[in-house]
Amino acid sequence: MIKSLPNKKKIVTFIIENAVSVFLVGFIIFMAFTKRSFSTWDNIVNIINESSIYGIAACAMTVVIISGEFDLAASSIFGWSTVLFTLCCNSIGIGGAFIVTLACGTLFGAFNGYLVAKIKMPAFVVTLGTMIAIKGLAYVVTKAQPINTDNKILWAIGKFQIAGISIIPFVYLGMIILFIWFLRYTKFGRDIYATGGNYEVARLSGINVVFSKFIVFTMLGAAAALAGMMYGVRIKAGWAPYGQDLSLYCITATIIGGTSLLGGNGGVHKTVIGVLLLAVLFNALTLLGVGGSMQKFIRGLVLITVIMLDAVVAKRQRE
Amino acid sequence: MNRKKVIDIMRNNGILLVILLLIIVTGIFERNFLTFNNLLNVLRQVAVVGIVACGMTYCIIGGAFDLSVGSVVSLAGVITILSINNGTNEYLAVLYGLSAGVAVGIINGVLISLINGRTGEAFIVTYGMQVVVAAIALFPSRGLFISGRISPGFFKSMGEGVMPIVIFLGIAAFMEFVLVKTKYGRTMSFIGYNLDVAKMSGLNVKLNRISYFAISGLLAGLGGVVLCSRVTSSNPTAGLNFEMDVIAAVVVGGTQLSGGSGSVGRTVIGAVIIGIMGNALNILGITAYHQQIVKGMLILLAVGMDILNKQIKLKEMAHDKVFA
Amino acid sequence: MxxxxxxxxxxxxxxxxxxxxxxxxxxxxxxxxxxxxxxxxxxxxxxxxxxxxxxxxxxxxxxxxxxxxxxxxxxxxxxxxxxxxxxxxxxxxxxxxxxxxxxxxxxxxxxxxxxxxxxxxxxxxxxxxxxxxxxxxxxxxxxxxxxxxxxxxxxxxxxxxxxxxxxxxxxxxxxxxxxxxxxxxxxxxxxxxxxxxxxxxxxxxxxxxxxxxxxxxxxxxxxxxxxxxxxxxxxxxGRTMEAEFPPRTVTPGEKVLEVKHLSRGTTLSDISFDLHKGEILGIAGLVGAGRTELAEAIFGADPLDKGSIEIYGKPVSIRSTKEGKRNSIGMVTEDRKATGLVLDMSVTKNITITKLDAVKKGVVLRKQKEAAVADEYVEKLNIKTPSINQTLYNLSGGNQQKVVLSKWLFSNVEILILDEPTRGIDVGAKYEIYSLMNTLTEQGKSIIMISSELPEVLSMSDRLLVMHKGEIKGELRDGQMTADNVMQLVIE
Missing domain, CATH: 3.40.50.300 (P-loop containing nucleotide triphosphate hydrolases)
Incomplete structure (x- = not known):
């Protein structure tokens, strides 16, 4: 009798821990049976193409969350990158555009990282501040207008596809592999886990915790820029408000996947599932004819739910 | 000693001084700037941000954070205008708007208390709430602008003339009084500085924290009502990015994000100064988008200086002897 | 070599x-x-x-x-x-x-x-x-x-x-x-x-x-x-204890607190004891024995799962620290910097927080009243501080501890739980705190003292409970209260 108690608790914990995933998987199965258009190849390809762009940033967001922080500025870096990339494509060509945009995103990320890691400012206010400032920058540069490009190479890359799958999912796949390798097999990757797991112990063990916190924001800056460029490749335009919901989406996907906001565990392979689940959910909602504001509502609700569950699970594990 | 005092004042009020400088310079070059009419106009404009910032100040002093205020401004506006258009008594309509704000605040507070969240968790939960409430505000009008059928009366007077300024300053004065002079305010500081000490001193931490969110929600609701009274319409995205202005006002005023220390009075100064700055920038021909960049950097600078100051103070304290 | x-x-x-x-x-x-x-x-x-x-x-x-x-x-x-x-x-x-x-x-x-x-x-x-x-x-x-x-x-x-x-x-x-x-x-x-x-x-x-x-x-x-x-x-x-501890003079009176079959989670099981007026009840045991957990359960910080608490023979329900305080229980925590005091606030504000109602006039907190309270305790407890408006950072451990004690004395609780009251305090201040405990019990307050310092808990207690692994292993009185006996109970 006494022995069964911890087991029961484990089962309950498991259910709570995976409640959102279980619910979503159930929902997908339900959709697959009830909605014809859902399980067609075209729709599946669509989901893959759609989710890859934000997925690229979600990989890096996962690393930030593993280090025990989070970042809101990613969405603005994304929007800014679509603008900068398109502008550069129109002026200095796509190669230069790629380098400049990536460098700029990295620099923004490094700025966040410096303030959080070195000055020790709270991440939420740092990334909130840069989020506003970078968004402002994007509006200023474009005078709030969308910018189009007719760069031929860009159009050609945009057209490329294999069995309906564009180039973007391949970039995403590359990012997934790169990040899984980085987190698993490099010293820096492991240092990030240690830093997020227990900052003091990691510091005492000789790990450069300041660098770890710095590098995660820098990487997210770069990844958000890359994601922005991929969006640019897809729609051949840049506009400041693009990607406004990116940070929210990435944080939600990461936590649904099973990486805890507390830091120190989880991984990119989990986030891939989280991204996929969210993508399928919103695709299904669209197919069901759920409107934009209702989707937004659900988006916020999902975030609140997963955060609450994450905290509850953490509390149960402590006890 | 005197020199040290001057340095201290500079350090503690650095950002305010820089902005003051900007205002003075603008005042010298632009005759229309430092006129009574222009300043009154600016005050009218900052009133709404100011009202909401007062609530946010409570939240931050109490050791939390409320990112959902912008959406609540939208929601309260939509509800009030819709109610009035539907022929509801205007007092009731305003009450509905305010209640929506309080309800959101209470939900925030309960959720955060449940997970025993500090500033970080509060930030992210209310971030989710911001999205949810923003969406709810879009539902009734399908995201469209609603113009109000407003006849002269109580509601209309809220946004007319100096009324917004009176509401803003009245609320601020009352809240500052409560903060400094009453048990409730003292308790808030205590909880904000150290939640555990507050708990182990026999204070009801949970209930008090929920009340800070409720007040923040209430004032965001009031901000929404005053706003749509002033413009006699409601825009379901009126509060978009509103929280940025609010946070800027609070941190530039000098309330510390780590909780416990701060003042509503200083938030008023922060809000007014940022308002005047915006006006000065407008006069200098700087666009709203440029100003957004300035605001973002301002928040970073205010918080960054605050933290550097604290580190310097701690170092100084280590040099001072322990008084045995 | x-x-x-x-x-x-x-x-x-x-x-x-x-x-x-x-x-x-x-x-x-x-x-x-x-x-x-x-x-x-x-x-x-x-x-x-x-x-x-x-x-x-x-x-x-x-x-x-x-x-x-x-x-x-x-x-x-x-x-x-x-x-x-x-x-x-x-x-x-x-x-x-x-x-x-x-x-x-x-x-x-x-x-x-x-x-x-x-x-x-x-x-x-x-x-x-x-x-x-x-x-x-x-x-x-x-x-x-x-x-x-x-x-x-x-x-x-x-x-x-x-x-x-x-x-x-x-x-x-x-x-x-x-x-x-x-x-x-x-x-x-x-x-x-x-x-x-x-x-x-x-x-x-x-x-x-x-x-x-x-x-x-x-x-x-x-x-x-x-x-x-x-x-x-x-x-x-081996040391002469007389010099270090003031002698106890109070004879405990009626029963003030009775704890019956208290259990909480995995940390406390079936704990029963009582506390009398004017008594100092010591609780000894190793780190992790559940002493702090017991104190927190009684005070309401981490409420009990099973069992009951009676005060003056009346059953009370204590589900929060606020209810603990209302039932006249105060607790001096073991880590005063983390849970005892707000170091950023002044001596005055730290003392009056437990009973702000007493320094109010209408709804307004009166500065003069607060200052009078702070002055009173600074004098009574001999708190060495440059001013009552001083923040607590630069006060020594002993003086900080006296501020924590003042806070509970001001709220006028009858039952004081002191968790490691002399930790990190120099010898002189320790003696002052012991004397204060004596004075308080003379005034009719009752004290539960948790301490890992055996000489202290042996000398100051009228009765001693020895805890081990969440249970009370034994109760020692008068002549039985020796280091050896405590060790015997703690060592399995």
Missing amino acids: SEYVLEMKEITKIFPGVIALDNVSLQVTKGAIHALIGENGAGKSTLMKVLNGVYTATSGELFLEGQPLILHGVRDAQEKGISTIFQEFNLINTLSVAENIFLGRYQGKKTIDWKKTNKDAHNLLSSLGLDFDVTKPVGRFSTAERQLVEIAKALSYQAKIIVMDEPTSSLTKKEIELFFPIIQKLKDEGITVIYISHKLDEIFQICDVVSVMRDGKLVGESPVSEINREQVIELMV
Whole structure:
């Protein structure tokens, strides 16, 4: 009798821990049976193409969350990158555009990282501040207008596809592999886990915790820029408000996947599932004819739910 | 000693001084700037941000954070205008708007208390709430602008003339009084500085924290009502990015994000100064988008200086002897 | 070449206002299991912190294998062959066993060679006779197992000396039986173990040499074979207590508090006791015995699951600290900086927080009233502060503690729970706090005193409860209240 108690608790914990995933998987199965258009190849390809762009940033967001922080500025870096990339494509060509945009995103990320890691400012206010400032920058540069490009190479890359799958999912796949390798097999990757797991112990063990916190924001800056460029490749335009919901989406996907906001565990392979689940959910909602504001509502609700569950699970594990 | 005092004042009020400088310079070059009419106009404009910032100040002093205020401004506006258009008594309509704000605040507070969240968790939960409430505000009008059928009366007077300024300053004065002079305010500081000490001193931490969110929600609701009274319409995205202005006002005023220390009075100064700055920038021909960049950097600078100051103070304290 | 693996010569460590170590010299023979014992506050942990690089000694020298040793931090000490296993483990719960062992020192050339990491970790644990799944996160292992991981980690640094701070304090009897052969194994491999413990039985079971510390001095050292329990206890406790503690004069009166069959989670089970008016009830026990948890359950910070609490014979329900205070219970917590005081606030504000209603006029807090209250307690308790408006950062530990006490005195509670009331306080201030406890009980207040310092709890208590593993093991009265009896109850 006494022995069964911890087991029961484990089962309950498991259910709570995976409640959102279980619910979503159930929902997908339900959709697959009830909605014809859902399980067609075209729709599946669509989901893959759609989710890859934000997925690229979600990989890096996962690393930030593993280090025990989070970042809101990613969405603005994304929007800014679509603008900068398109502008550069129109002026200095796509190669230069790629380098400049990536460098700029990295620099923004490094700025966040410096303030959080070195000055020790709270991440939420740092990334909130840069989020506003970078968004402002994007509006200023474009005078709030969308910018189009007719760069031929860009159009050609945009057209490329294999069995309906564009180039973007391949970039995403590359990012997934790169990040899984980085987190698993490099010293820096492991240092990030240690830093997020227990900052003091990691510091005492000789790990450069300041660098770890710095590098995660820098990487997210770069990844958000890359994601922005991929969006640019897809729609051949840049506009400041693009990607406004990116940070929210990435944080939600990461936590649904099973990486805890507390830091120190989880991984990119989990986030891939989280991204996929969210993508399928919103695709299904669209197919069901759920409107934009209702989707937004659900988006916020999902975030609140997963955060609450994450905290509850953490509390149960402590006890 | 005197020199040290001057340095201290500079350090503690650095950002305010820089902005003051900007205002003075603008005042010298632009005759229309430092006129009574222009300043009154600016005050009218900052009133709404100011009202909401007062609530946010409570939240931050109490050791939390409320990112959902912008959406609540939208929601309260939509509800009030819709109610009035539907022929509801205007007092009731305003009450509905305010209640929506309080309800959101209470939900925030309960959720955060449940997970025993500090500033970080509060930030992210209310971030989710911001999205949810923003969406709810879009539902009734399908995201469209609603113009109000407003006849002269109580509601209309809220946004007319100096009324917004009176509401803003009245609320601020009352809240500052409560903060400094009453048990409730003292308790808030205590909880904000150290939640555990507050708990182990026999204070009801949970209930008090929920009340800070409720007040923040209430004032965001009031901000929404005053706003749509002033413009006699409601825009379901009126509060978009509103929280940025609010946070800027609070941190530039000098309330510390780590909780416990701060003042509503200083938030008023922060809000007014940022308002005047915006006006000065407008006069200098700087666009709203440029100003957004300035605001973002301002928040970073205010918080960054605050933290550097604290580190310097701690170092100084280590040099001072322990008084045995 | 010296015959000692470690020599600590004339080590003195002075903290502001306290001499923590007074000219201590310790020699440790290679391959020995060297016990270091003493009451809390005797200076053992300070001495060990000098050895493992946390503190730098004010004066004195260290020699490792005859060579002078200068340490720059914990990691430096580790690399030089001195590892410490703290009671709070230096492990990252979310990472695997293998990774924790090699934390910050990754195996493999450019990328991490997990095969080698896991194999090396496995081998280290095997050398201790253990078979762990080294890829599982450390957080999933029991305390005992985590301790063994710490030992393996020490071995991976080629440790010459391993310091173990109360290694068995949170282990079950069975786990301890598995633990001792491992220490023996370390000894066989020529590794020196410095073993800090309260448990005399263990020392006689596995240690070779025992050094006893008291009041920051080394007061005795002997091979374990040439000394007996009584002699060790005498060395530990042996001092004249009269001078240090004011005499108790109060005769306890009617029953104030009665706790019946209180249980909470896994930490407290079936606890019953009572407290009388004017009484000081001591609670002794080892760290982790559940004493603080009991106090928190009574005060309402972490409410009880089962059982009942009666005050003056009336059953009360205490589900929160607010209800605790309403029922006239106050608690001075053991960590005053984390849970006792807001250091950023003034003396005045820290005192009046428990009863702001009393300094109000209408709804307004009156400055004069608050100041009068603060002045009263500053004078009554002899709190040394430049001003009542001073923040608490620069007050000494003793004065800070007096502010915590003032806070509860001001709220006029009848039952005061004092959790380690003299921790980190210098001798003079301690005496003042003891005297204050006497005065309070004379005025009819009742005190529950939790303390790990045996002399204090023995001298100040009218009655003494001894707790162990969440239960009350025994109650000692009058003549029974001796260090030896407490030890007997605590040692299994």
